[in-house]
Amino acid sequence: MDAKDMGDDLERILITEDQIKSRNREIAAEIDVDYAGKDLLLVGVLNGAIMVMADLSRELHHPCAMDWMAVSSYGAGTTSSGVVRILKDLEIDIKDRNVLLVEDVIDSGLTLSWLVGNLNSRGPASVEIYTMVRKPLAFEVDLKIKYVGFDLPNEFIVGYGLDYAEKYRNLPFIGTLAPHVYGS
Template sequence: MKEIVHVMFSREQVENRIKEMADQINEEYGMKPLRLICILKGSVFFSCELAKHLKMPVTIDFMSVSSYGNSTSSSGKITIKKDLEQSIQGVDCLLIEDIIDTGYTLSMLKPMLLERKPESFKICTLLNKPDRREVEMEADYTGFSIPDEFVVGYGLDYAQKYRNLPFVGTLEFIEE
């Protein structure tokens, strides 16, 4: 089986949209310090690019979470593989996700993080796939809304491949 990637959003489109999102965040927070919570592994590229354009003092922490285990469907509970290293109590937080798909993971993660009493808590996603939503979950900042297609690049992967592509693309499988 051969894999072919088709460009959905070019490098320029992605970078321009991230700058626009950063401008929105800069306007809203001003110079108030902001903690970025990067959800591993997919949002690393997006988090780093976004952080470059933020003007306020920024700290970054990382989480690795799963609601799938070894399955392709959600288990209905969240497993934290790597938790935050710093407390978020009293801190303005921006959770950064690569894509919101069914919404299950974020619907479980958000209340868990809110229990830690941040000063404020918002969600920023590069991609939103509303046609796949199974639970109510929306981001405060969204890069692009996309149709129900499997996407790779800019941190998103297929079997750990394609994360390093500088664009977002769809993946097509062709029988050889």
């Protein structure tokens, strides 16, 4: 799927496919240096991190294992319930492992903060975070994000794993939707 396939649903492209590829390459080079000689486990947060983790892992020159988690902090609709639930847990034991948590976007950071605490309780050697996109509210939470692809304003974005109503994840870029797509 590309911009032409979206017709008038696409408002604008914020981060191009080439920018994403370049940034993943840069971050992978940093990770290769930071984890040289260390056992690395990439943990993707489903569903959004699928594209990020796949592309990042292919750019690494460092062997790594991969696993996935899915969490939810929403009750009915789009209102947070305040309770985080693990929908899919890790299959790999992370005790004494170096964990790199891979995210597509960090909005408020509240759920991710809970997830980092949960993972740290399992005795890993380290837990670090890579997110493709960080939004302004993420700065309000005490959460150390080691690798950031891009900082974007607080807009609703789609593409490169990010969805609206489970659509648009397969776009190779990150953009915004035209108001008629989600408007009332």
